[in-house]
Amino acid sequence: MTEGLSVGSALSRLPELVNADADLVRRGRYVSTTFLIGADDTSWLVGVDEGRIRVAEGPFVMPRWRFALRASASTWERFWQPDPGPGWHDVMALVKFRRLVAEGDLHPFMANLLWFKDVLAAPRALHAVAAGAAR
Secondary structure (H helix, E strand, O other): OOOOOOHHHHHHHHHHHHHOOHHHHHHOOOOEEEEEEEEOOEEEEEEEEOOEEEEEEOOOOOOOOOEEEEEOHHHHHHHOOOOOOOOOOOHHHHHHOOOEEEEEOOHHHHHOHHHHHHHHHHHHHHHHHHHHHHO
């Protein structure tokens, strides 16, 4: 990822990226759930309420979530590159190549797969922001 942009900082900016995108919020208007994103030993709970999200960083004591997406921090960082390349460009490709583990009740994830893919890819926009700030 861009220098200085960790998984934690990308996920902390995820609500502003998603909630500011009116089209993405509209497309997710029927999605309300909580899911977990894991990177190495750190976890984040992502709450979704009618397409708007909030993120809380762990550690958690007995967190409640419908499904979890777990990968290494380096996997998430490579996935969030502006042009990640084949096998790194899509969460389902990460699952296929066993770089990401999806567990739990996957029904809400699969029923709204395109929306979740766009939400999870939203931190790629941070590269454009960082490039503009560097100029």
